[in-house]
Amino acid sequence: MTGMPTSRRKTALARPHPAATDTAAVQDSPWRASRERVRDRQVKREAVIRAAAHAFNRKGYHNTSLDDIAAALEVSKPTVYYYVSNKEQLLFECFVAGIEPIRAAVRAARSPNVPARERLQTVLGHYGQAVASEFGWCMVRAEDQDLSPTMSAHIKSLKSEIDQGIRRLLREGMQDGSIQPCDPKMTAFALAGALNWIAHWYRENQSMTGAQIATAFIAIFENGLLPRTPLSPERAPGGSER
Template sequence: MRFVAWSGMMERPAATEPASPFRTARQREEDRLAKREAVLRAAVRMFNERGVHATSLDDVAASLGISKRTIYHYLASKDQVLLECVTIGLQQLLQAAEAAREEESTTKGRLVRFLRRYAEINMDDFGRCVIRTGEESLAPESRPRFRALKREIDDALRRMLSEAIADGAIAPVDVKMAAFALAGALNWPARWHSPDGGRSAEELAASLVDILLGGLLPRV
């Protein structure tokens, strides 16, 4: 009897590459941004609670359990930390204006939506910091950016008011004075609103805007 030799081999599972113990460039960048954001979040809360001048980077570092030197890996100075905090708040307001324009079809709808978000943002950490920070708290070289962003927000509000007046959605008023009055009223919750209060920021914002746009006098 003849035996035929079998030359085949059992299939083996394909080899897999071992997971690298090293973080990728993308992971390192995400980690850096998360740590930078943690520094800004801790700083903005201290600025709001204690005031800018009474808060040091040593205080911020201690609250995070790190050294002040570690903060310098992400932000160069206290002034840069403050500028970043107010910039975030101001950019949130600009984004709110853009969202209102993109997502609301009527001039009154855009105005109401923007004003409500304006008030809500000013009751949150970064918006609150914008309202509580005078430009004198920033270094002279940082003030032009602060002023420019605030001017963009004022321009956005004035455009919405002008458009609502033009199509009869609101009464004809002095646009400049109306913008000042609305912004002034909606900035103040940044000073008196407490997150632990009985009403949410969203509820308060809606009530404030209803009063401001509806007025207080009885209808005749």
């Protein structure tokens, strides 16, 4: 009987987001599929990762408990711990799942028989798609501050790999004449920032797909805001990916 009628409910304050359908089950759970125990560790492990990504997307890392994830899969918490060693690793796995396609694209962009700007287009296209994927949020938001030094270092190096790849493409583009002279470091930051931010506003079932957004962004970055002299009718000679 504290008196004041102002909103008490410690719980309500601590969890600002009780969110209607909280235990919103994941669409496909290897457990719900059949009641008898399926022996496929890898499939289940990936289902756990995916469920975690889903929950992190909606409620954020810190507002998601492992009980939430377990509930979404309709299993108990120890089951989750049977497939991953702890919460941090769960975030890390989501991060890797999100960033891997980008790394692949960067590695594939080494072929020097294509103008660097076109190769950059391809990389940025995959980048945008990855950020808009189900793991995009985790990839973008995996914070230093929530990870052990080891994991943090690992993540940093993966991110750096991509950053360096983009800078290299920019430099190569300046050399082969397909890209306007610019500061590769700052330009890479601007590009990555614009694309990363997609994770903050993009939601599935939106009008545009990740690839379409990436294409639009590439056009913006290529053309620039400054009006171009209207004597180059073809603005993007290379075919956009997809």
